[in-house]
Amino acid sequence: MAPDKVEEWIREVEERPSSAPLIIRFIAGRLETLTRRIEELRAENIELVNGRKVEEYERRITNLEYQLELLKRQVGSGALEPAQPAAADTTSLVLFAPSGRVLRVELAATELVPAGVAASFLGEIAPDGQPPYLLATSTQEELLFVFDTGRTVTLPVTAIPAADREKLDWQQAFLQEPRASEELAVALPISRLPLFEFCIQTSRRAFVKKIFKSSLESYLANFYLGTGVKLQLDKMCSLVFGNKTDRFVMVSQEGFLFCSDVDSLPVAIEDVLKLNPTDHIVSSFILNPKSSLLIATYNGKALHRDAGWVEQSSSFKSRGQPAISKERREAGTRVAGAAAVDENDWGLVLRSDGKLVTYTMGDLFGSGSLLAGHSPAQVLGFTTFRVPGSGS
Amino acid sequence: MSLKVGIDFGTSNSGVAASDGSRVHILPIDPKSNVPEVVKTILYITKDYKTYIGQEAVELYYRHNVNRARRFVKQWAGEVEYHGSDGLFYVTDSYVYVDELKPGRLLQYIKTALRSENYNGTHIFERYYSLSEIIAIYLGALKKRAEALLHEDITAVTLGRPIKFSPLPRQDQIAEDTLRQAAYAAGFQQVDLELEPAAAALYYEMSLDRPQNALIFDFGGGTLDITITRLGDPRQRQIYASGGIGIAGSDFDQAIIQKRLLPHFGKGKASSRDILELVNTVSDWIALPELSTPRARAKLDKAIQQGEAPVQLKALKSLIFNDLAFSFYNTVETGKITLSERGATVISLQEKDMDIWELYTRAQFESDIRQHQVQIEQVLLDTVAASGLEPAQIDAVVKTGGSSSIPLFSEMLCRTFGADKVKASDLFSSVTAGLAIKASQ
Numbered sequence: 055m056a057p058d059k060v061e062e063w064i065r066e067v068e069e070r071p072s073s074a075p076l077i078i079r080f081i082a083g084r085l086e087t088l089t090r091r092i093e094e095l096r097a098e099n100i101e102l103v104n105g106r107k108v109e110e111y112e113r114r115i116t117n118l119e120y121q122l123e124l125l126k127r128q129v130g131s132g133a134l135e136p137a138q139p140a141a142a143d144t145t146s147l148v149l150f151a152p153s154g155r156v157l158r159v160e161l162a163a164t165e166l167v168p169a170g171v172a173a174s175f176l177g178e179i180a181p182d183g184q185p186p187y188l189l190a191t192s193t194q195e196e197l198l199f200v201f202d203t204g205r206t207v208t209l210p211v212t213a214i215p216a217a218d219r220e221k222l223d224w225q226q227a228f229l230q231e232p233r234a235s236e237e238l239a240v241a242l243p244i245s246r247l248p249l250f251e252f253c254i255q256t257s258r259r260a261f262v263k264k265i266f267k268s269s270l271e272s273y274l275a276n277f278y279l280g281t282g283v284k285l286q287l288d289k290m291c292s293l294v295f296g297n298k299t300d301r302f303v304m305v306s307q308e309g310f311l312f313c314s315d316v317d318s319l320p321v322a323i324e325d326v327l328k329l330n331p332t333d334h335i336v337s338s339f340i341l342n343p344k345s346s347l348l349i350a351t352y353n354g355k356a357l358h359r360d361a362g363w364v365e366q367s368s369s370f371k372s373r374g375q376p377a378i379s380k381e382r383r384e385a386g387t388r389v390a391g392a393a394a395v396d397e398n399d400w401g402l403v404l405r406s407d408g409k410l411v412t413y414t415m416g417d418l419f420g421s422g423s424l425l426a427g428h429s430p431a432q433v434l435g436f437t438t439f440r441v442p443g444s445g446s
Numbered sequence: 447m448s449l450k451v452g453i454d455f456g457t458s459n460s461g462v463a464a465s466d467g468s469r470v471h472i473l474p475i476d477p478k479s480n481v482p483e484v485v486k487t488i489l490y491i492t493k494d495y496k497t498y499i500g501q502e503a504v505e506l507y508y509r510h511n512v513n514r515a516r517r518f519v520k521q522w523a524g525e526v527e528y529h530g531s532d533g534l535f536y537v538t539d540s541y542v543y544v545d546e547l548k549p550g551r552l553l554q555y556i557k558t559a560l561r562s563e564n565y566n567g568t569h570i571f572e573r574y575y576s577l578s579e580i581i582a583i584y585l586g587a588l589k590k591r592a593e594a595l596l597h598e599d600i601t602a603v604t605l606g607r608p609i610k611f612s613p614l615p616r617q618d619q620i621a622e623d624t625l626r627q628a629a630y631a632a633g634f635q636q637v638d639l640e641l642e643p644a645a646a647a648l649y650y651e652m653s654l655d656r657p658q659n660a661l662i663f664d665f666g667g668g669t670l671d672i673t674i675t676r677l678g679d680p681r682q683r684q685i686y687a688s689g690g691i692g693i694a695g696s697d698f699d700q701a702i703i704q705k706r707l708l709p710h711f712g713k714g715k716a717s718s719r720d721i722l723e724l725v726n727t728v729s730d731w732i733a734l735p736e737l738s739t740p741r742a743r744a745k746l747d748k749a750i751q752q753g754e755a756p757v758q759l760k761a762l763k764s765l766i767f768n769d770l771a772f773s774f775y776n777t778v779e780t781g782k783i784t785l786s787e788r789g790a791t792v793i794s795l796q797e798k799d800m801d802i803w804e805l806y807t808r809a810q811f812e813s814d815i816r817q818h819q820v821q822i823e824q825v826l827l828d829t830v831a832a833s834g835l836e837p838a839q840i841d842a843v844v845k846t847g848g849s850s851s852i853p854l855f856s857e858m859l860c861r862t863f864g865a866d867k868v869k870a871s872d873l874f875s876s877v878t879a880g881l882a883i884k885a886s887q
Contacts, residue, residue: 059805069809073808077789077790080792376520
């Protein structure tokens with residue numbers, strides 16, 4: 055409250071004494087409102103403090119559950135082997151194809167080089183007529199493989215043999231064999247699953263549903279995950295974990311974005327974005343307010359946008375927020391992948407010449423190019439990762 | 447059978463009246479309004495080009511817009527040609543961000559646009575509306591409502607006009623022609639114009655039983671119009687002098703915003719030039735709604751993240767992106783009106799991320815509009831001087847228009863002419879009634 059304002063109020067009272075009771079009543083009313091608000095804020099603060107504690111305990115529980123899972127596997131495999139000293143965590147680049155073939159490249163933190171070639175294909179890059187899916191995760195993670203029939207398989211990353219990074223070859227790939235008429239659709243790390251309330255399932259044609267964590271066990275047991283896709287030619291393309299207030303984002307190949315609070319997503323499968331007949335979803339993820347968005351195009355552009363730029367979708371019938379201009383879209387520009395990113399993240403690019411190249415986010419933000427430091431090529435795939443141990 | 451009516455097309459409010467020669471009937475033209483005889487001069491055009499006026503327009507605007515979703519798309523706006531410092535000639539594409547979910551456009555202070563040299567019209571969605579077309583839509587809606595109330599076709603109208611739309615004679619003529627053209631386009635076959643204070647004088651004259659010299663002080667939302675006239679005997683009716691100035695209620699609202707409310711949106715705390723530009727736009731009712739672009743949002747988000755007046759800039763963001771501009775200006779106007787009745791009020795607006803509470807006194811208000819008051823007093827004295835009469839020779843001072851009830855100006859009139867001579871006519875309807883009398887003559 056500026057002192058000169060008080061002086062002005064006093065002047066009013068001097069000129070018109072009848073204003074005095076009014077002014078006192080207004081100020082008293084405001085004080086009452088503010089007092090009530092302070093009380094509300096204090097109560098909210100206590101809840102927040104408690105909430106943080108809860109979150110901390112949840113993290114510890116997750117860690118313990120993970121340790122327990124590892125122990126169970128050791129017991130289940132026969133003899134309880136003496137505990138091995140924990141090896142320094144590394145990053146695993148996982149490439150998988152609908153036919154169930156999986157390649158893994160293991161990289162220590164010291165082997166990560168900005169604009170460096172992490173691995174190269176010897177021959178064919180796209181084994182099933184389409185570029186492989188990319189995933190980069192901690193080597194100590196557990197992977198959930200989901201087939202389009204809803205069948206799931208859980209596997210530690212280390213169960214997939216590390217490939218020769220200079221001669222990636224699908225013929226030598228690990229095979230997570232599909233059953234008849236079945237395709238591998240999704241692979242995702244699940245150690246942090248207990249931290250989230252929901253699992254969000256997305257299909258290529260933008261059909262979305264959220265599954266409560268409490269229901270997930272029965273979904274897994276009954277092969278429900280990934281099922282319920284409404285269109286005959288459609289299939290599940292991603293699973294994302296999130297909490298009620300998180301912002302869920304998905305990006306289509308033609309560059310349209312859908313964004314919604316997880317809480318607002320449907321529990322019964324529903325198409326939430328009107329895609330063009332030729333379009334499909336390429337990425338979906340949770341966008342933290344402190345993160346930003348990076349969109350990779352096939353022609354090698356890295357489009358960086360603040361989280362605030364992404365608009366909440368107004369309805370489930372919209373065409374989505376365009377991330378690339380109409381002119382560029384009509385000229386053939388398409389999205390290869392998109393992700394929520396922080397400055398400490400790394401980007402992984404699969405190029406049409408068979409090279410897997412890693413970039414720091416700083417480089418990508420700065421240059422706006424996914425091809426910097428290398429000869430021109432098409433971008434076939436894009437994902438991001440964080441070096442294990444460099445923060446949550 | 448056809449009928450002739452009087453229409454007061456005001457800056458903030460309008461009205462329609464009909465006279466049968468002996469009695470004037472002010473029509474309840476806006477049944478949704480608290481005062482049905484007064485209709486807000488507000489036009490709302492929806493995306494499917496349906497039009498609404500008055501309280502219905504306001505309610506629909508709120509229903510459509512407050513806290514609505516937005517989606518901005520970049521649209522090609524044209525080409526910019528320029529000579530570079532390298533001597534070469536360049537042509538570059540220019541784009542604008544358009545909110546494709548915008549459900550409609552609200553137009554207010556339409557009459558003020560008549561005095562602008564630069565405002566010829568505006569794009570509303572895909573269509574261009576000239577100023578004349580905009581006014582025609584509004585007048586056409588008034589005509590339709592009046593015909594429904596009177597159960598008769600209305601073919602002729604006497605429209606009010608201020609003494610001066612503009613101090614520039616050419617612009618003044620353009621404004622009058624535009625208003626006349628709009629009335630024809632609205633479907634009137636005969637259009638007459640009458641000075642608003644002269645119309646108020648005619649209404650006042652009905653109450654007189656002997657001739658007198660009267661000063662009509664018509665002070666509304668957009669202009670102050672003064673007429674000094676001889677009234678009471680139609681054969682000796684004479685206008686001694688007329689004067690006016692383009693200062694009125696909307697300028698006072700602007701002064702309140704600039705001097706008292708901008709600090710709630712970051713003035714005095716925010717320091718970056720970009721942000722201060724946004725803050726200073728708050729008092730501009732035409733420019734503020736246009737600020738809702740992704741670029742402005744990004745600037746505000748960045749400043750908030752950097753801790754530059756975060757509370758105030760959150761409020762500014764809420765004002766711009768939750769379509770609160772109209773509520774905000776209404777709140778300011780209501781606060782100003784309240785100060786005509788009592789010494790203090792609170793200008794308050796509580797919305798998401800916004801908690802404006804400003805205790806505002808009449809003394810503060812009078813200090814904030816002091817400059818305007820000096821100019822107005824000068825116009826008053828100049829007009830009296832031009833009439834050739836001394837203040838003592840003026841028998842009555844008749845106040846009309848919403849701003850004429852502001853105590854500072856009532857006191858000014860009492861001081862100049864004597865309190866016993868100052869009379870309040872029907873603040874919102876005396877011009878309308880006078881125009882109906884003129885129409886019936």
